[in-house]
Amino acid sequence: MATQFPLKAFEHLRTPFYYYDLDLLRQSLDVLKNEARKHRVHVHYAVKANANPRILSHVQMAGFGADCVSGGEIRAAIQCGFSADKIVFAGVGKADWEINLALEHDIFCFNVESLPELEIINELAAQKSKKARVALRINPDVQADTHHYIRTGSKENKFGINLSDLESIVEAAQAMAHIDLVGIHFHIGSQITEMNNFAGLAARVNDIQERLLRMHWIPEHVNLGGGLGIDYHHPDEAAIPDFADYFATLRRMLKLRPEQTLHVEPGRSVVGQCGSLIARVLYVKDSSEKHFAILDAGMTELIRPALYQAYHKIEHISTANNADFQKYDVVGPICESSDCFGKEVELPLLKRGDLVAIRSAGAYGEIMSSNYNCRPNPAAYFSDDLQGYNQA
Numbered sequence: 344m345a346t347q348f349p350l351k352a353f354e355h356l357r358t359p360f361y362y363y364d365l366d367l368l369r370q371s372l373d374v375l376k377n378e379a380r381k382h383r384v385h386v387h388y389a390v391k392a393n394a395n396p397r398i399l400s401h402v403q404m405a406g407f408g409a410d411c412v413s414g415g416e417i418r419a420a421i422q423c424g425f426s427a428d429k430i431v432f433a434g435v436g437k438a439d440w441e442i443n444l445a446l447e448h449d450i451f452c453f454n455v456e457s458l459p460e461l462e463i464i465n466e467l468a469a470q471k472s473k474k475a476r477v478a479l480r481i482n483p484d485v486q487a488d489t490h491h492y493i494r495t496g497s498k499e500n501k502f503g504i505n506l507s508d509l510e511s512i513v514e515a516a517q518a519m520a521h522i523d524l525v526g527i528h529f530h531i532g533s534q535i536t537e538m539n540n541f542a543g544l545a546a547r548v549n550d551i552q553e554r555l556l557r558m559h560w561i562p563e564h565v566n567l568g569g570g571l572g573i574d575y576h577h578p579d580e581a582a583i584p585d586f587a588d589y590f591a592t593l594r595r596m597l598k599l600r601p602e603q604t605l606h607v608e609p610g611r612s613v614v615g616q617c618g619s620l621i622a623r624v625l626y627v628k629d630s631s632e633k634h635f636a637i638l639d640a641g642m643t644e645l646i647r648p649a650l651y652q653a654y655h656k657i658e659h660i661s662t663a664n665n666a667d668f669q670k671y672d673v674v675g676p677i678c679e680s681s682d683c684f685g686k687e688v689e690l691p692l693l694k695r696g697d698l699v700a701i702r703s704a705g706a707y708g709e710i711m712s713s714n715y716n717c718r719p720n721p722a723a724y725f726s727d728d729l730q731g732y733n734q735a
């Protein structure tokens with residue numbers, strides 16, 4: 344389903360802003376829910392992808408759990424109605440107050456990334472006379488074909504417990520009085536579109552389970568994290584990621600006992616395609632070599648191109664039927680050379696005041712916006728609220 348922009352409504356709104364297609368979000372959630380049920384997968388939505396309360400509440404209403412990486416995210420999830428017994432908490436640097444908050448709420452599971460962290464959780468749980476449910480986040484040392492800044496599952500990354508420490512940390516955890524060791528956890532990176540990468544992870548997990556079995560430990564659950572990518576080049580044709588293929592791959596490759604549950608933590612794949620950043624052209628600057636389209640949105644609203652050289656499809660949405668095209672470097676107003684959304688982007692001729700949509704910005708967009716240059720936070724508008732304005 345293609346996102347239809349309510350252009351008449353947009354004319355009255357101050358740019359830049361985020362626009363969320365809630366019909367698409369609901370459809371994606373429906374597909375995810377059905378496929379998860381079919382393949383018996385427990386879904387914890389990665390809150391860090393988009394914590395806009397309205398988006399969160401749609402995810403919550405679909406019945407999913409939450410994957411949090413900070414105390415603030417745990418609060419946001421609880422406030423939004425997520426049930427604490429479906430909240431998982433990951434992150435290499437959990438502060439004491441964050442651990443305490445999670446303990447107070449009796450969350451489903453801490454995804455623990457090191458021995459020192461495990462010791463502190465044990466101590467803090469003891470102070471509350473509680474047992475913390477823990478999964479060990481293991482760094483599987485597998486390849487993920489994605490940008491190196493969003494690759495997390497090879498041994499040079501800071502994330503997870505090194506495979507060579509596996510047996511010793513399992514033993515340590517089992518010996519701790521206030522730790523209830525319930526699972527193993529993995530997350531190899533983000534924006535992964537090669538199913539082979541997930542198949543490789545599953546194969547590695549099978550080896551790890553063999554090692555654990557030799558220690559006579561069968562984890563209650565196996566959590567394979569997030570990472571399923573979206574098609575940034577085809578936001579309309581590939582609006583809903585292939586959750587069926589993803590789950591089928593995991594189920595086919597992973598050797599689980601009937602009593603073991605399978606968990607995942609998708610973020611980007613759930614919300615990525617439903618959001619667009621809408622901006623206006625402030626100026627078109629022509630030189631002999633280049634044409635710059637200077638927008639009123641920049642890396643402060645959407646940092647992914649500057650941070651990870653990420654591609655986002657850019658569309659000229661206020662044009663009716665302009666047949667003349669031009670190649671533009673589409674840039675923002677921020678005082679950084681990396682503040683560029685795309686180079687040599689072919690678009691129907693632009694002029695001051697035209698609207699541009701930067702697509703597939705629902706994940707790691709609004710949530711990563713900053714106030715650099717003392718810029719205000721971008722507003723967010725939702726298709727449900729602008730429906731009366733839809734163009735014929």
Ligand SMILES: *Cc1c(COP(=O)(O)O)cnc(C)c1O
Pocket residue numbers: 389391392410412433434530532533534568569570571608609610611612706
């Ligand atoms: C970021 C993250 C996710 C979500 O990743 P996506 O690529 O958005 O699906 C899941 N789990 C953990 C531990 C993460 O850090």
